[in-house]
Structure formats: C-alpha cells, structure tokens
Amino acid sequence: MTDYFNEMYQNGAVRPPYARLEDWMKLMPAELRQMKQAEAESLFRRIGITFAVYGEGGDPDRLIPFDMFPRVFTGQEWSRLERGIKQRARALNAFLVDVYGRGEIVKAGRIPARLVYQNEAYEKAVVGFVPPKGVYSHIVGIDLVRTGPDEFFVLEDNCRTPSGVSYMLENREIMMRMFPDLFRENRIQPVDSYSERLRRTLASVAPAKCKGDPCIVILTPGHFNSAYYEHSFLADLMGVELVEGQDLFVEGEYVYMRTTEGPRRVDVIYRRIDDAFIDPLCFRPDSMLGVPGLMDVYRSGGVSICSAPGAGVADDKAVYTFVPEMVRFYLGEEPILNNVPTWQCAKADDLKYVLEHLPELVVKEVHGSGGYGMLVGPKATKDQVETFRKKIEDDPDNYIAQPTLALSTTPTFVAEGIAPRHVDLRPYCLVGEQIDLVPGGLTRVALTEGSLVVNSSQGGGVKDTWVLAE
C-alpha cells in the first residue's frame, strides 16, 4: 500500500494552508452541501461551460464535474513553484529559437539530433525564422504533480495550445459566488487578471510592421470543437474577435478578417488550432480550417501567430526528458522543478526494463494526449498489461514509461462524504516581452477512488486552486 501525501492532513494535524477549511468542511451539513453542489452544476450549465469528449459520442453538453473543496497553496509554496515554472518556460522557448536556428544544443551533444530534426512536430517551414521577441510558445501549460511537501514533478509540458484556463477562471467565479465567507476569511490571491495579462502578452509580440494598437484575434476550429466555450470565453474577456479560418484571408503581405464593414487587418493570431491546420498551402491541403497563404505572411513578418508554428517540438514526450538539460544549457541554472524519471522505449536498454516492469509503470504514447492510449500498470488487469506489451513490442519508438507516482491527495466531496482523491496542477505561464504567471492554475482531480488518471476525458473533475497571500 503506497503512502500518499495528503495535502490537508499530515500526521493527524491540519497543514497550515488548509487551517481555515477544516471547520468549514466539518460544519457544512450534508443537505447544504448537496444544495450547493446542485447550484454549482446549474451555474455551470447556464454559463454553457461544457466539455465534449472526443470519440465518446453521447451528450455534447456534458459538464466536467466540479468539486467544491478547494486546493490550497501557501504563498511560500507558490513562490518556489512560480520560479520553477518561469524557468522552465524560458528554457523551452530558448530551445525552440535554437533548434530553428543554429542548433547549438544539438551540436553540443546535449540532445540527440534525431529527436529534434526527425520529430514529427519539427516544422521545416519555419527554419531560420525568429518570431517577434524570440518567443515561440506564448502560453506554456506545465502539468505538475506533487508527492510530498516539497516534492513537485513536471509530468509534461504543453507548448502549443494548452486548454483549461477557462475552468481556472470560472471555478473561482463560482466559488466566490457560492461561498463569499470563505473568501472573507482566507486571503486568496485573485486570478481574474489572467485575460488582461494574456492580452498584454499577445500585444507585446505584434509584428514589427504593425504600428499602433495591434488587432488581436483568436482563431478557433469552430463551434463543434470541444474547447469552443473556452475560445469564446477568452475572446470575450479580452474584447477581441473570435474567428474561424473562413473569416480570414490573405491579400498582399497581410492577413485580413471579413467584417460587415469590409476587410480589417489582423496583427496577432492566438490560434487554438494545430499546426497542421493553419495553412492548407503549407501543411495539409485537405484542411478546411486554415487560411491559405497565412504562413507566407507569417514568415515575412506580416502577422504573429501564437503559439508559433513549430512550438510543438518542445513539448514532445521524448524531448521532455531533456528539458532539465535545456535549463542548464541555456540558462546556466539548476532546474527548480524535476522531471519524472522516464524510460524511452526507443532505447534498447530502457525497452528491456519497461517490458520487465510493466505492471509497476505508467506507459504513454509519445504523441498522445488527454489520457488516451495509456497504461497505468498497477491499476490494469493482466490482460490489459499483455495487450499493451504487444503494442509496445510492435512500435517501441511510440512509447515512454514512467514510474507510477504517488500523486498527492486533497479532500474531495464524494457520495459518502469527504475523502482524499488524487490531484495534479496545470498553471498557465505567459511568455511575451515579459514572463508572467497568475497565482493559480487548474487543479484536476481523479474522482474515482484510487484512480490516478485526472483527465476530464477519463472521469476527472476540477477544483478551484487557491494561492494564499503571505
């Protein structure tokens, strides 16, 4: 039986960040709790924040379950995390500028050339191009797990278009609306400046050709996308247009959007579509989502695209192993946040170890996301392990493995009352002219007892995440 770190209780005592929550929790009658839970659900439904799970069919207006029990960090805990997150975001961006430029890190032998240049996410179309302010990944979502009071590990980096920030903001809104007393009693740092900071970040990377106030837009795949709510929510908070590919066109050296008053020039595109769909002339000719000619305008400095095409090579699960090296190489610092030890099935020795220890490991696809196609050894049946073993043997390059981490738990409302459930954390780091982080993030919680999979597509829920003021 693994001993999990409980973020609220340690040796029978309440840890300081949760000090004021114990009474709240104990004094809340079951009926009130149920009433509040129902209220939260109807609030979420009314604002229309829903999540459709790819490939599962069913209700497209499904809600991600919201757990009312907040997850809390002290200011001190947070300031260390903040330094670690910003450090990592800086290193990832330095890496991207380098590998699309001179490739010093490869030449220095600190990362294998094959992993970079033969990576599917390596975008040959942007080689030699340096985006404004040298930033490729403007919103870096770093997934963290905790295993002890001071032990945090980075599970993965998301350099392309990390989603979920709308939940961070809405969870807070709803908690403040339902439990104003909690916010009077606890000094909780606000997160609602996120949209303003995002806007500032995007404006700071406007192309040099843009004079005056840049015109910013969010590019969405459309209203059938599972994250459409978030796209429209952010556009609204920032006061910018939410466009689809069909709303944009290229003429001469610029990109324009189609408006009721005629064409209007666009300077910065916060895109929420994948590289492959940005420009059918450059990437996928079958894409209906993109804008023909956009990449030419981008490369000639007529428009900024955030995150920059090609940013995905930094968050690849095989490249992940080398992020601590990047921190040392580019910043000359020791990494503040550690990686989870990772075995690359592409390496013969690692593969051998992985196959021998499958029932203890978590195995993931290199390019997978959302908790799909993954094996959690200790929770899997014998059959599942054997099926997975075949998959790995067939295509070892496609898999990495990590030890099953003892993810921390926080108290969570469940049918029987309150029980510890495993959580992770995704903060959203903004990188532009400056580097910026709101005190908070999205806490995902595995609602099933014992489960370590927090993905919303696999029955995970979300919590409000507090950072206390010192």
Added chain:
Amino acid sequence: MLSRTADNLYWIARYMERADIAARLLEVGARISLLPSAHGYRSEWDSLLQSSGTADGFAKKYGDPVQRNLESWLFFDRDNPSSVASCITAARENGRIVRTALTSQVWDALNTAFQELRQMERKPRSELELSLLTEWVMRHAAMVRGAIDATLLRNDGYNFLNLGYYLERGDNTARMMDVKYYVLLPRIEFVGSGLDNYQWTTLLRAMGAHRAFHWAYGGEVTAAKIADFLILNPQSPRSLITCVAGMNNHLGRLAKAYGRVTRAQGKGAAMLAELETTTVEKVFDEGLHEFLSRFIGESAELGGLIHEGYLSGDVR
C-alpha cells in the same frame, strides 16, 4: 464586426421569431378544434400548415392532420425545420457561436429556453398540456427579445438582430394573410356571416392582435379594416409597414455607423415609400393575393441584399 457574427445574430432573431410564430399557429389551431364545425377544422389546420410552409413535410410524415400529430410536428419534430424545437435549438446554437457578441442576459435567456426544452422533451407527452407549451414558447421568445432590448449595446450587432426580427415577422404576416386571402375577398354574400367572422378572428388571433384590432377600429369587422390593420397601420406591431419601417430604421443606422450605403437601403426605402402612399383600395385593386406575393418576393430580395451587403464576408 465579423460578417459571420452578424449573420449568426441575424439568424438568432429569425429563429426566435419563427419559434414564436409556430407556437401561435399551434394555439390558433387548437382553438379552432374546439369549435363545432368539423369540416372547418380540417381546412383550417391545412391552411395553418401552409402558412408555416411545412404542409408537404407534414403530409409525407403523418398523412392526415390529426391534432396530436400536428402538435408534435409544429412543436417537437426535428424533421420540421420550423418547429419550435428546431428553431429554439438553432437560435441557441447561433447564440453559442457568437457568445462574445451577446450579453450574459441574452445568452442566459437563449440557453435557459434550450435547457428547458430538453427537459420537456424527456417528459411523457401526456404531461404536457398544449396551452402550457405555447405559453412557454411565447414567454421565452419575449424573454430573449426583452433581454436584447434591455441589455444589448445599440451597436451594429443590435441592428442585425433587429433586421432579422423584422424581416421574419413581415414575411410571416404576409404569408399568414396570403393563406387566407380568399376570406378577405370582399364578397357580399359572406360578409357578416358566422363563418367569416371566426376565420377573420382566427387570423387576428394568430397575430396576437384581435383585441388590439378592436381597440384600433371598433365596430364591424370588415375585410378592408383587417387588411388595413395588417398591412398599412403603423400602430399594429406585426403589420407590413411596421416591419418595413423597422428594417429601414436599422438599415439607416448601419449606413450611418459605417459611413456606407448598400443596395439594401435603396430597396428598403422603396418598399416603405410604397406602403406609405398606397391605400387599401389600391391593394384590393391589384388583388390581395398578387399584392402579398409581390411583397413576399420583395422581402426575400431585401434579405438577399442584406446578405450581400453585410453578411456574406465579401464586402468591399
């Protein structure tokens, strides 16, 4: 604003107005079924289906107009693009796409209607009384409309919403009249007979206007008065002139805001000029059916010009 956003706003309004109309049709149909004349019952339902433009679809799916089927068709049936359920779903979907152009009150009104609709769809039909259903639709249509009027910025988006409302409403008034134009033909032998009276009243009821009519005109119900009320009276909220004047108002505001006049303004002005100068006598001289068909055509043309000038995305 984005042309696509303007288009979505315009269609939110058209679909909400259409849902309201479907509910009014249902209410009128149900009222007629309470009258003793059995043969009238059937033809009335037919004409109501025709005015909603869905008679063929209904015949294909259900055959004879049995009340229960008619209720399903006009309210719940997703195969009927003009049913209440289809319209509210489409209005809400258009709203979801342009959340950023709506206030939270407008979105809340649209989304609440949709969520309640889904709850109703799960209930057994026997628990849903028709009068409650129609009342429900009109209440939610009014809530959306009210939220728009009370909370939305008077910007271009507001103009596109209103263009959608007025265009749909004017078109519908003309269609409803056209389906029953023969009742309004001034044929001496029918005037004042019981049959005609209830048919006229039916028409007015479908427009939610039979009380307003009596306030405005008083005395005998005549074909000329009804035609005047529904076509030429600017006091009547659903008359053709009210709808065309409303479109002109919002087209004028767009032209001013954008500093640019499109062909839609010209067309709107011409339609309004005609309605302002014509008389009921001239309308009947042309032939009511001919006049209405012409109006429906011109209204569609105006819709096309609005699309071309603002919504298509090819504006230069």
